[in-house]
Amino acid sequence: MGERSDRIDVQVSVGDTVVQVRVAGEVDIATVAVFRSALWSAPARPVVQLELSGLRLLSAAGVRALLAAHLRVRARGGELVVVDPTPVVARVLRATGLHRVMPILEPARVVEAARRPVPVDLVEASPPAAAGGLALAA
Numbered sequence: 001m002g003e004r005s006d007r008i009d010v011q012v013s014v015g016d017t018v019v020q021v022r023v024a025g026e027v028d029i030a031t032v033a034v035f036r037s038a039l040w041s042a043p044a045r046p047v048v049q050l051e052l053s054g055l056r057l058l059s060a061a062g063v064r065a066l067l068a069a070h071l072r073v074r075a076r077g078g079e080l081v082v083v084d085p086t087p088v089v090a091r092v093l094r095a096t097g098l099h100r101v102m103p104i105l106e107p108a109r110v111v112e113a114a115r116r117p118v119p120v121d122l123v124e125a126s127p128p129a130a131a132g133g134l135a136l137a138a
Contacts, residue, residue, distance in 0.1 A: 007031050009054070010038040018047045024054025027062030035062060039069035044076045053084040058092045070102050081105060 008025040019042045027035045042048055050066075052058075058066070066082075073080040082104040085093060093099045 008034050010034055012038055012042060014043055015045070017045055018049055019043060019045045020049045020051060022051045022054070026057040026059075027055065027065070028057060028059040029061045032059070032061040032065050036065040036069070039065065040072070044078065046078050048073050048078060048080045049083050050080060051083045052089050053086060055086055055089050058089045063092065063096050063098065067098065067101070070098075079103070 008023070008027065008031040010024075011022040013020040013022075021038055021042060023035060023038075025031070039048075039050075048069075050069075070080045080102055082093065082098075082102060084106075085104065090099075090104070093104060098104075
């Protein structure tokens with residue numbers, strides 16, 4: 001199930017406990033109706049995952065639709081989770097404060113990088129931490 005136009009592609013996958021909505025392209029005033037329609041038509045499940053790794057733009061209209069969808073999902077007893085936003089979209093989510101309202105799962109590539117061991121020579125070359133565990137720049 002999905003909708004596609006020149007500037008937005010939305011795919012919805014429904015599971016027993018999770019609805020996954022993948023959005024790619026741009027969400028702005030011209031495409032927000034497609035975005036909103038996909039979020040509103042998602043059946044009630046405990047979790048709605050909104051996968052945004054292909055989203056290049058999230059305008060104010062998109063932010064409003066996202067917040068409204070979050071409130072709607074919560075009213076039905078579920079949780080809307082943003083997964084893998086692009087750096088541009090992540091900045092919008094932080095600037096608007098939505099990162100405090102709904103869970104945002106980090107991009108897989110950041111998590112993978114965090115799991116890699118740090119080379120010993122980098123650990124030995126790092127400056128000692130100041131009081132409180134933070135290194136202060138001079």
